[in-house]
Amino acid sequence: MEQSLAGQTVSVDDGGYMTDSNQWNGEIAKDIAQQLGIELSEQHWAVINWLREQHAQGVEANIRKVGNSGIVNIKEFYLLFPNGPLKNASKIAGLPKPTSCL
């Protein structure tokens, strides 16, 4: 389905995750973050950019990898993106919903 974010029409899934990460830009990120009650700081952007780099390299991120990234530790990650940091950070970064392995 489609949703209007920062004045642009983008495709998203049922959970509001963007399905085409090429449609993403900084304004869209700010809009999604605002809906989640998050104001993006420099540290938020560092995490978002790192997640997008990982995704571009075909690596699926998880909380442990973020903790080992050298950008934030896991505790800081939770403070930056409360209530499900990986889900919310991925959503803001215009990436698919993270899957948990079984």
Next chain:
Amino acid sequence: MNTTKTTKILILGAGTAGTIMANRLAKQRRRDWDIQIIDEQATHYYQPGFLFLPFGRITESAITRQRAGFISKKVAYTQKPIDKIVADQNKVLLTDGSELPYDVLIVATGAQIAPEETPGLLGDLWHKQIFDFYTFEGAKALRDYLKDWQGGRLVVHITEMPIKCPVAPLEFSFLADDFFKQKKLRDKVDITFVTPLTGAFTKPVASAKLGHLLEERNITVVPEFSVEHIDNAQKKLVSYDGQEVPFDLLVTVPTNKGSAAVQRSGLGDELNFIPTDHHTLQSKAYQNIFVVGDATNVPASKAGSTAHFETEILAENIARFVDGQELKPAFDGHANCFVESGNGKALLIDFGYEVEPVEGTFPFAGIGPLQLLKESRLNHLGKKLFRLIYWYILLPARPLPFITAKLQLSGKKLTKK
């Protein structure tokens, strides 16, 4: 590859995956293959039995055997610890300084609990009021503690995914409910299930079904809880975002990691699992290294059934690789697990990478006799019988009738895909 000389095939690890793999390769009777297997431990545990041991529902001797007794006489078995794989030189170093060269390496070093990953877990209460049931020692210590426990707050907890047998913590909760009911203690025990997942299970249909079973048994679920540390003095779990769950008895599944030898070899990811092709089971880094069982990073269940299905596909791919043929991308993530739900009943789930567990019949479409994702006594008998199937059919790599490595869609109530 040159077929006039002997091909050295080396298997690391003689657990479920390694043992079945060795026996399957031995059955191919290729005279030019020299098959070796190495493991540091002498004892082979039937790990599904660790679920029943704490409740005194299985004996220690029923789940304990010698590894050597299950390995084909056509395979050379060594009981020694390995130091690391030197992949660029096609050899494995042992801790005693000796070396094992190989042409083809199969890594089956499994997954182990890593309680040291969570601050406070190995504190004063470890194996006193905090237990794991993923080791023989942990399950035994918990059995001895439960004998005299008079009730209080029991917390069953998953630290982080992935874990071996992802349904085991749920089964433990169901069996605990049953155990305390039989002891006439259930009204004195408060059971809480704490998980980093959004619900009882990750896949939606099974999550709803299993979540409902927890509710029926009056077991509270605390979802999306990522533990940061364990406070031994105040007996509580503390999450990264400051939530707290108090306990009197904590049964936790610690972080699961691959072998330290994999880490020393520089072949693993952040949890020491080896990046592996999802369908051929070839390692991503080296063409002549293959990975099977819990040691892989493939997004399939870390379960004995998965390991068993993988060995069938990998045995064929090893032969193809030695003969210089293209590998078959045949593994579909198939897992098949009985889920004990207490009161002499169990559910059965059958799923893969692309197909979530749903209701249906198994193994014969429309007939069964086993019911998928539904509680039944027959499923429970299946689970009990499975111990014997494990020792006498699976490990020796004898054919398992009607059960295929490829996930079957007929007989399943699929809503999409």
